[in-house]
Amino acid sequence: MATKIRLQRHGKKGKPFYHVVVADSRAPRDGKFIERLGSYNPNTNPATIVLDFDRSLYWLNVGAQPTDTARAILSYKGVLYKKHLQGGVKKGAFDEAKAEELFVQWVEGKEARIEGKKSGLANAKEEAKKVALAAEAKKKADKAAAIAAKNAPVEEAPAEEETTEEVVAEAEAPEAAVEATAEATEATENAEETEG
Incomplete structure (x- = not known):
């Protein structure tokens, strides 16, 4: 029987949650499986991966083929590296x-x-x-x-400034009037002197 290590989708719309399973390659994606190896939750940052290391290694050694995403998960957890090292031991490296x-x-x-x-x-x-x-x-x-x-x-300070300006203007006005009358009287006196 051709077996695959792949993901089974669970969870709700927009919030997927996956089970990592070993299944017959002809079985439906979310259908019957042989063994559940762990889970993968991409909703967290970094993604949460729970994996039965020994059983995953066993299934790789007996020939189960991981899908691309399952291969990435197994590599992330070190299962593929462990298999690689076991191969080196068998060869005597x-x-x-x-x-x-x-x-x-x-x-x-x-x-x-x-x-x-x-x-x-x-x-x-x-x-x-x-x-x-x-x-x-x-x-x-x-x-x-x-x-x-x-x-x-x-603030009432600006209003006070306006009133003081008006008072100053009124004070200047009588002084100007006094000066104007003084000039007028001088002019009349000068005019009388010139006539007389």
Whole structure:
């Protein structure tokens, strides 16, 4: 029987959730399967993958062919690399201890990269939250200033300045009238002197 390691779609519309299964290649996508190996949830960031490592390795060794997406998942979890190392042991390229050491080293590096991505995403989320909070605080302060300016009592100082200008203008007007009358009297006196 030709077996495949593939994904079975579950979940609701717009929120897919997949089971990683071993099934006959002729069976429908979501139909009968031989064994469930794990699950894959692409809705989280990074995607959540739960996989039975030993059973996945067993099915690869007995000839089950993974689909492209299932191959990517198996590679991400290290199942394909473990199979590759076992092939090297069978050929005599290195012993079992060296293979296990290489695999542990690979797993540690992979976990470090995953943790780095998670922390980077968390930092980006915190940074975005800080920026949004600062923008909201600025907007709130601007709004409060606008409300304070609108509700402030009308200043009477400009009205007082206008009244003082009118008083000064009125004060200057009598002085001008006095000067004008003084000039007029001088002009009449000059006119009388010239006649007389």
